[in-house]
Amino acid sequence: MMTANTAIDLASQMLQLATQPGWHPSRLDGVSLLRQDRDSPPTPVLHEASVVIVGQGCQRGYLGGQVLRIDPGHCLVVATPMQFECATSLRHGEHLLALVIRIDPSLLDQLLRLMDDTPQHKSAGKPQGMLLCPMTPALQDAAQRLLHSLRQEQESRVLGPAIVREILYRILLADAGQTLRALFARHGRCARSSAASNTSTAITPCRSAWPCWPNWPA
Secondary structure (H helix, E strand, O other), X not given: OOOHHHHHHHHHHHHHHOOOOEEEEOOOXXXXXXXXXXXXXXXXXXXXXXXXXXXXOEEEEEEOOEEEEEOOOEEEEEOOOEEEEEEEEOOOOOOEEXXXXXXXXXXXXXXXXXXOOOOOOOOOOOOOOEEEEEOOHHHHHHHHHHHHHOOOHHHHHHOHHHXXXXXXXXXXXXXXXXXXXXXXXXXXXXXXXXXXXXXXXXXXXXXOOOOOOOOOOO
């Protein structure tokens, strides 16, 4: 459970980096910030494989019969590029603020090679491509440090990649990590080849990917 002070700190740091509504690429490749200042109805979006950490506001993702509430207490893990619907709900004075970290297949491969095998959670059917991961104290701390590093060129260059690596590692340790492991086992070789040749469109940032802002409303 995220504490009130941590949520306030995350939102404050995101506001400093995303001063206007829209998509804000950061100093670190593969890391972006997104801000929305008003509600939006369920809207189809195309989302790349990524981790989404919300600092303020709430969204609901709809995929088939699955409904996920994305808020400051949970990060969204999109394990594979997919299309779904999402809606934004804001209280008075709120913004939707999110930190988006692209999942790099080569980095995922490196981490899995270094990690010991973990007990597999029993799951019926095929792995879900979109799921929630609780914002544990370790994830909250890493998100705060990453946001802080993005404010300075040298710190983002020196410290940023290691913090992104830590965040992905923490997620691999959680239940959501089982989905990443399973999907990577199926598609990892293809994704690594595509990433290495820089020809994959699946991991190319998409301005309409997240949140659901087809016209970038203010």
